[in-house]
Amino acid sequence: MPKSIPADSVGLVTPLTEHFDEPLELVCGRTLPRFDLVYETYGKLNAKRDNALLFCHALSGDHHAAGYHSMEDRKPGWWDNYIGPGKAFDTTRFFIVCPNNLGSCKGSTGPNTINPETEKFYGPDFPLFTVKDWVNSQKQLMDSIGINQWAAVVGGSLGGMQVIQWAIDYPDKLRHALVIAAAPRLSAQNIGFNEVARQAILSDPEFHGGHYYEHDVVPRRGLMLARMLGHITYLSDDAMRAQFGRDLQTGRLSYDFDVQFQVESYLRYQGSSFVERFDANTYLLMTKALDYFDPGADFENGLAEALNRTEAKFLVVSFTSDWRFSPARSKEIVKALTDAQRQVSYAEVESSEGHDAFLLPNGYYTDILNAYMAGV
Amino acid sequence: MSLLRSDLTIIKDWITPGSRVLDLGCGNGALLQALRDERQVEGYGLEINQKNIVSCLQSGINVIQLDLDKGLDDFDDQAFDYVIMTQTLQAVHFPDHLLQEVLRVGKEGIVTFPNFAHWKNRIQIGLQGKMPVSRTLPAQWYESNNIHLCTIKDFQQLCKLRNIKIQKKVVLDHLHRASGPITFLPNLLGQIAIYRCQRGGD
Numbered sequence: 076m077p078k079s080i081p082a083d084s085v086g087l088v089t090p091l092t093e094h095f096d097e098p099l100e101l102v103c104g105r106t107l108p109r110f111d112l113v114y115e116t117y118g119k120l121n122a123k124r125d126n127a128l129l130f131c132h133a134l135s136g137d138h139h140a141a142g143y144h145s146m147e148d149r150k151p152g153w154w155d156n157y158i159g160p161g162k163a164f165d166t167t168r169f170f171i172v173c174p175n176n177l178g179s180c181k182g183s184t185g186p187n188t189i190n191p192e193t194e195k196f197y198g199p200d201f202p203l204f205t206v207k208d209w210v211n212s213q214k215q216l217m218d219s220i221g222i223n224q225w226a227a228v229v230g231g232s233l234g235g236m237q238v239i240q241w242a243i244d245y246p247d248k249l250r251h252a253l254v255i256a257a258a259p260r261l262s263a264q265n266i267g268f269n270e271v272a273r274q275a276i277l278s279d280p281e282f283h284g285g286h287y288y289e290h291d292v293v294p295r296r297g298l299m300l301a302r303m304l305g306h307i308t309y310l311s312d313d314a315m316r317a318q319f320g321r322d323l324q325t326g327r328l329s330y331d332f333d334v335q336f337q338v339e340s341y342l343r344y345q346g347s348s349f350v351e352r353f354d355a356n357t358y359l360l361m362t363k364a365l366d367y368f369d370p371g372a373d374f375e376n377g378l379a380e381a382l383n384r385t386e387a388k389f390l391v392v393s394f395t396s397d398w399r400f401s402p403a404r405s406k407e408i409v410k411a412l413t414d415a416q417r418q419v420s421y422a423e424v425e426s427s428e429g430h431d432a433f434l435l436p437n438g439y440y441t442d443i444l445n446a447y448m449a450g451v
Numbered sequence: 452m453s454l455l456r457s458d459l460t461i462i463k464d465w466i467t468p469g470s471r472v473l474d475l476g477c478g479n480g481a482l483l484q485a486l487r488d489e490r491q492v493e494g495y496g497l498e499i500n501q502k503n504i505v506s507c508l509q510s511g512i513n514v515i516q517l518d519l520d521k522g523l524d525d526f527d528d529q530a531f532d533y534v535i536m537t538q539t540l541q542a543v544h545f546p547d548h549l550l551q552e553v554l555r556v557g558k559e560g561i562v563t564f565p566n567f568a569h570w571k572n573r574i575q576i577g578l579q580g581k582m583p584v585s586r587t588l589p590a591q592w593y594e595s596n597n598i599h600l601c602t603i604k605d606f607q608q609l610c611k612l613r614n615i616k617i618q619k620k621v622v623l624d625h626l627h628r629a630s631g632p633i634t635f636l637p638n639l640l641g642q643i644a645i646y647r648c649q650r651g652g653d
Contacts, residue, residue, distance in 0.1 A: 390508075410525045413526065414527065414530075416493070418493075419495070420507070420513050421514075421516055421517075422508075439501050442501075449509060450509070
């Protein structure tokens with residue numbers, strides 16, 4: 076709980092909901108006839124309406140990127156380190172919009188909301204979303220707020236993929252694209268991890284084919300395992316060694332399968348707390364959206380050709396210890412952009428924090444964002 | 452400062468307006484900024500120093516963080532009209548390889564380096580028996596990034612060996628003049644050498 080709101084915080088914020096009656100046609104061939112998008116905004120839209128930034132969230136993220144919902148909140152929004160008055164994404168200069176993606180479980184229409192056609196939870200009947208679909212839904216939100224062009228679209232990880240898709244699909248709707256700790260498409264190893272996570276959920280006897288809401292249960296063990304596995308891929312070997320090493324909970328081996336190493340206890344805690352705040356159907360959807368993302372696939376010459384149509388200026392940032400989306404993956408994006416003769420800058424931030432580094436404080440990373448955003 | 456300006460000004464005048472440029476070791480992006488503003492040039496700077504990268508971003512220069520010692524694998528053959536390398540050749544691990552990479556990626560290469568055979572350096576080594584410290588070589592030997600210093604003669608020999616055609620050469624003396632006695636004794640009087648080169652024919 077914040078005793079008082081820090082001066083460089085956006086303060087107390089309230090999520091907004093926008094209802095859309097215009098059907099959204101999806102890549103999978105299905106249509107979402109109507110939907111709600113929950114989002115937050117920080118800062119003020121200027122008279123020219125040209126200072127708006129769109130923030131796209133990652134797999135388990137949501138619309139709550141900065142500030143606090145109440146004085147009882149234990150933590151601020153997920154990117155509070157970089158959003159606020161005087162911070163890199165300076166809310167005295169910019170108007171920031173951060174929506175919760177469709178199919179997510181934090182308020183926007185998704186598997187855990189009621190399907191008006193059936194008056195039951197969507198559950199497993201919620202259509203498979205792709206990054207392209209999210210971008211189209213965010214475009215509808217943009218139109219309804221009355222923004223003609225984003226000053227920048229910004230995102231890390233899966234959020235960074237949405238930024239790339241924005242630049243390809245709506246080239247004249249953004250001036251800058253900030254792609255952080257992302258990849259141009261998943262590797263076989265990435266998909267492999269996602270598949271194990273999905274199998275953990277799908278094989279949980281309490282999954283009930285995705286209809287667990289009606290049974291008043293959640294596939295707790297499956298979702299917990301999925302998160303434990305995911306969490307290992309967000310950290311680096313070094314970060315885990317530094318934080319846990321081989322330290323034991325009780326100081327001695329007990330020769331059974333109870334929690335003994337601190338890393339086991341940590342992962343179980345991360346897994347079980349995740350179950351309280353996340354939905355298993357959403358986890359399945361989000362990992363599939365990641366797996367399917369491959370904007371270069373529709374073009375004969377791949378990503379460079381896809382990016383050839385973009386007009387935005389790009390900033391690509393990676394982190395040295397990120398092995399989920401390593402610097403080499405960001406360099407693929409940069410290479411495609413330079414091959415396509417687009418404007419791009421690239422920085423590789425030294426960090427031992429793994430994939431999660433994009434959320435955490437870091438001097439050089441802050442300098443990069445500050446310097447770049449000064450020109451936005 | 453004026454020293455930097457004089458070699459950059461000469462390079463700027465060599466660049467055709469509207470061309471595509473890659474600047475290896477672009478520093479704070481001063482050259483790219485001048486080329487962008489005065490020559491409508493598009494391109495990228497490659498840099499490894501964090502402070503310089505932040506400066507480039509502040510000036511709106513496209514900068515890519517990259518270690519030149521790892522080569523230019525991410526760039527295709529002949530992707531740029533010019534690949535420029537100012538005061539960088541002597542600071543990389545494999546100058547020979549990088550020079551060839553410059554001419555693979557660029558249709559032309561522009562290279563500048565401090566001439567180690569300049570008379571002031573010769574005095575410091577020959578008479579004082581010390582590694583030279585000067586305006587072009589400001590660091591002490593133990594702090595210097597310059598690990599492959601060479602002379603005008605050395606560079607030209609390497610070009611010959613690697614079949615690199617020198618199209619143009621300007622040598623500046625310690626007062627940044629490119630004319631006078633220096634034309635006869637460039638390796639003795641030249642403090643900075645500026646070359647424009649191309650791959651030679653087979």
